[in-house]
Amino acid sequence: MTDSETGLKQLALHDLHETLGGKMVPFAGYRMPVQYPAGVMKEHLHTRAEAGLFDVSHMGQILLRPTRGMEALCLGFETLMPVDVLGLKPGRQRYGLLTNETGGILDDLMFANRGDHLFVVVNAACVAADTEHLRAGLSEVCDVVSLTDRGLLALQGPKAEAALARLLPETAAMRFMDVISAEYQGAELWVSRSGYTGEDGFEISVPETVLMAFAEALLAMPEVAPIGLGARDSLRLEAGLCLYGHDIDATTSPVEAGLDWAIQKVRRTGGARQGGFPGDLRILHELDEGPERLRVGLQPEGRAPMREGTELFASDGTPIGAVTSGGFGPSVEAPVAMGYVAASHAMSGETLLGELRGKRLPVTVRPLPFRPSTYKR
Template sequence: MPEQLTELKQTPLRALHQNLGAKMVPFAGYSMPVQYPMGVMAEHLHTRAECGLFDVSHMGQVILTPTDGIAALEAGLEALMPVAVSGLAEGRQRYGMFTNAEGGILDDLMFANRGDHLFVVVNAACKAADIAHMQAHLSDVALVEPVTDRALLALQGPQAEKVLASLVPDIRGMRFMDVLSVDTVFGALWISRSGYTGEDGFEISIPAATAPDFARLLLDLPEVAPIGLGARDSLRLEAGLCLYGHDIDTTTSPVQAGLGWAIQKSRRAGGAREGGFPGAERILDELANGTANQRVGLQPQTRAPMREGTQIWDAPEGGQLVGHVTSGGFGPSLGAPIAMGYAERGCAATGTELWGEVRGKRLPVTVCDLPFRPSTYKR
């Protein structure tokens, strides 16, 4: 094995990935499966048609236990992001993002109200910084505990409910963004009805010691196939979902990124808890007045994919540079190349014809709505 892979962190499912013939690659400091013998295209289509099992144990799991009541903790976490935390019902999860003083995004995340504490899931590449950020700012209101003894699995696709219910019947009544804790022979499972594919599905936090056996049981079912990072990326791209460090980063605001839907009325101008988060001046101004550029869907008009970094121009020759691609590739469900990126506001309307420069040649591309494929969450 190459030395660089031996130095990487391993997930609890490492041996299972090897037994399944996975191709392992470095990702966010971990050795992760990028694909299995089925191949990226087949894995993608299998998830859309049946059900895919993803190892996402590299992501950060964190428990926030209040030191003086859940309300103080909610207010403290709300001071770090433009998203409403107070008022989130027990048993529910919400999407959020940490922002910096300039209104850029430090990371996007999920947080859930589990009654006497909050459970937070953050991106792998940002988890050390996120945990330090929470410890620095929430120490007066909460104990910030990184979870180091659990794996995290994602079961995604139209057969996900049927498959998981065969092992955990209690999940049948869950709807999108519900969370549930269930005691099983595998230990306590912390389950959310959510995911990163645009499909109905679940994310399951499970004790590390029992995760391999649980995963094998799922994979023994005919509907389930193991899915790697390659298909995870094409699935989330079709769903129009951002990848941190590519489509969003410390310089892009939630409004530029098209994430304004995640900012509740209570945190906006005139709301009961207006502002009070890092970068509020910029973000509230952009909500009211718009941004200079914004994230858009891009549909190349040739078969050539437009990858991350592709420059976007307003003319086939000469003209002005008006944007760039942040994520791009082939959309297996659509049978065509797709991309996301940023375009100047005057060029960001759906249907606008632009040109992407691929290997020195400008090729036509059309601004389109996101997502590329409608999501199938169980509302």
């Protein structure tokens, strides 16, 4: 549904967000709740201590249905990204990266092997471009179906398992990156044990026919609270997770971004499946020789955050990079940031200078994440 005055799309749970007191703001073409009456700080800390419910239905949900068999589909998908698709077993999910011919990142995504098809979740701002890109690259091996009748919820935090298991008991046995189907009020839900907060949790694709009932059932539980975009951003920042369009984009390579862990050995060293993806010359070269710049964690001194766009300098005043994400980390009780710096200045513990309101203030390179993840392995 689209608002005729603003041109913004409305979430299927829009009325619920307003009833809960959500402050609605424009985001990726949607009206989204940035926070609820508790506020960003309390929402963040609640997710770390109990369980937070996020409506992420703005994300794109896409099915890849093979027309020439799953092997052909998987190998075809590998021509679009430097990831081992063929080796992903049914019932498992993996992080992926669509790359361009210069080795930049068109989008990052999650994809799951659901036995007879792949289920892909892409970033909201990239849905149209990704769908077109997938159709152009995979038309000979699959049908690309963009889903418009399902919502997507994320339940995150140390009490997420106990809460979800009351409604879907089979989810308690899942491990990180498992995917299953589960039934709720006669509808089929698709559940993955994953998320964007660094906490244990789940992402659940829910048919809109039962979306309201399912969300309300979760929110009726004492440990579950609604969480908005503000806390989602501070949670993912503490977890050292990239935000597309900020920390990664069409100019940054997976290696520069510190995402080389997502490029499995079979795609990078020897054998018939080495390379063969867009930008492979640059990416394989950077894997061997190292990139000229790297994404790093940054810890500003004092209490003032260094936000996106803050210029970074070496101690001698040489410009060496910029902040791409920054804010206050409620769990670590300090400002935190990420950015790109020249590889020669990316060593943990090195002190740099960030230009903040006309002054150059100390900021220290730190390893990511700022807070250890708690995924259920």
